[in-house]
Amino acid sequence: MNNLAIQWLVLALCALGAVVRLPGVLQGRGRVVFTALVLLTVAVGLSLDAIYLAVDPVLGGVNVANLLLRGCLYAVFLLLGLRMAAAFDSRLASRLVAGPFGIAVLAVTVLATLYFFLASELQGSSTGLRGFDTQDTVLQYIVVGRLYPAYVAACLVVPGVHAALDRQARPLHRLASGFLAAGFTLVVANVALRLIAADLHQWDIILPFSAILLTVVGLCLIWASHLVNVRSRRRANKLA
Amino acid sequence: MAVTAKAFQLWRSRIAPQDTVSDVCRVAGIKRSTLAQQLVRGKVSVPTIVSIARGYGLPPVESLAVFEGFADVPAGVRTPTDAELVSQVSHIDILRLLVARSEDQECAGSDLQLNLAPFPHRNSVRAWIEAIDPGDLRQQLAARTGVARQNLSAQLTAGRLAPEIAVEAARIAGVSLASGLVVTGLLTPDEGGWPLDGRARALCAMPDLDLVFLARDRLDVLGKQIRRAELDDGKDRAMWENLG
Structure with a gap:
């Protein structure tokens, strides 16, 4: 399977993950994760040539779409980070994501992203800004863009693994936690590998998109488990 | 197995x-x-x-x-001990007798009047193991069947016990070899040589003090199970409410 197929597959999966949650959202359940999945779908869509090159010219052809992509990604990680820390019942992760330090990391990332974006010369649409990789500020912009996602993912790896190894938990939830933890680990690994400047070749695409794939599959498993539970709604009498 | x-x-x-x-x-x-x-x-x-x-x-x-592995079972079938019989009475029935006694309304002691719930009950297997345990039953059982203690505990928690292990437990404890098969629900009480009104007789024969301590022990087990179940429920809800 080539990279393009993987990207479209991931896009379809994100959209599917969001769509299946729509009935629940209309009843007021799971709005945050739904929003995150919609934003994730937008972000994945904007990393595809076909979509990016259609959208960016409409927005002025100065790569504002890439800035939009970054914004979506930060929002996705903030929302999912908060929810997952709560789902895994990890106070430390909650504090690291929503506490002063987490907010500071987010603020620094957003400001730096804006600064480097404005400081760059970005005339003419180019997916992932690949056409401008000779500019120093563009390279800085790309590095900064990975900072916040990696930070949030790193906060969630340990609680995720912990939940996956919890022998008392439901097997389906352990599996889902395992997928989520694997997804976060890939996000961290992706950033770490780039920091040590390893040449990733085709893994450049496979690594981040696998991370998204694993995360969305994990979320879908929990959604399915919730749905089954709501349908059966067995309020077992614990005293019987 | x-x-x-x-x-x-x-x-x-x-x-x-x-x-x-x-x-x-x-x-x-x-x-x-x-x-x-x-x-x-x-x-x-x-x-x-x-x-x-x-x-x-x-x-x-x-x-x-x-x-x-089962050759000696027919010859080893005996009347169950009182402890075994009482172990197969559910905690609800024990509490009912306790209430009845406290109100001076105890029956003559027949199964019909007590209306004991049929067994096995939800903690039958563990209660039986505890009733026949000479002190080191679990260690001996693990050593003689080659099943790890962790695995044994898991079976007991799930309310199960493999037939071979149930028979081996009875051999170690020196009780009727069919008892383990009865409390796991494999044999009916009748097939395993358990007298029909045996449980009611054994229960009614218990002095007040023993009955109260029995009720306390059973409630203790129940409390631990409920705490565990609520903890698991809480975890499930956290998952569903945040990510479902």
Whole structure:
């Protein structure tokens, strides 16, 4: 399977993950994760040539779409980070994501992203800004863009693994936690590998998109488990 | 965890020489695919043997004796001890008797008047193991069956115990060898030689003090189970409410 197929597959999966949650959202359940999945779908869509090159010219052809992509990604990680820390019942992760330090990391990332974006010369649409990789500020912009996602993912790896190894938990939830933890680990690994400047070749695409794939599959498993539970709604009498 | 398919086929040809495997399944009321799968794997489960024996009107205990590991069971069937009998009374019935006694309304002590719930109850297996335990039953059981203690605990927590292990536990404790098969629900009390009103008699014979401590111990176990269940419920809810 080539990279393009993987990207479209991931896009379809994100959209599917969001769509299946729509009935629940209309009843007021799971709005945050739904929003995150919609934003994730937008972000994945904007990393595809076909979509990016259609959208960016409409927005002025100065790569504002890439800035939009970054914004979506930060929002996705903030929302999912908060929810997952709560789902895994990890106070430390909650504090690291929503506490002063987490907010500071987010603020620094957003400001730096804006600064480097404005400081760059970005005339003419180019997916992932690949056409401008000779500019120093563009390279800085790309590095900064990975900072916040990696930070949030790193906060969630340990609680995720912990939940996956919890022998008392439901097997389906352990599996889902395992997928989520694997997804976060890939996000961290992706950033770490780039920091040590390893040449990733085709893994450049496979690594981040696998991370998204694993995360969305994990979320879908929990959604399915919730749905089954709501349908059966067995309020077992614990005293019987 | 089961008898060999070879021994099973030999036994089957003896009890029903004319019948095919399909006939046997029909008579025993078990699914054909279940038995076929067990035969393919080379291991036939003990519940299957018991169902077939019942279907052909044979006493299950004697039928089991044909197979390795169960040969001494028929000779080892005795009347269950009072501790075993009481262990098979559910906590609700124990509390009901406690209330009845406190109101001076105790019955004469027959099963009919007490209306004891049928057993096995939800903690039957663990309660039975605790009732027959001479002190180191779990260690001995692990050593003699080769099943790890962790695995034994898991079985007890789930309210299960493999038939071989249940019989071995009875051998170690020196109680009726059929008791373990009765409390796991494999044999009916009648098939395992448990007297019909035995539980009610043993329960009513308990002095007040013992009854109160018995109730306390059972409530203690129940409390731990509920705490565990609520913890798990909380975890499930956290998952569903945040990510579902």
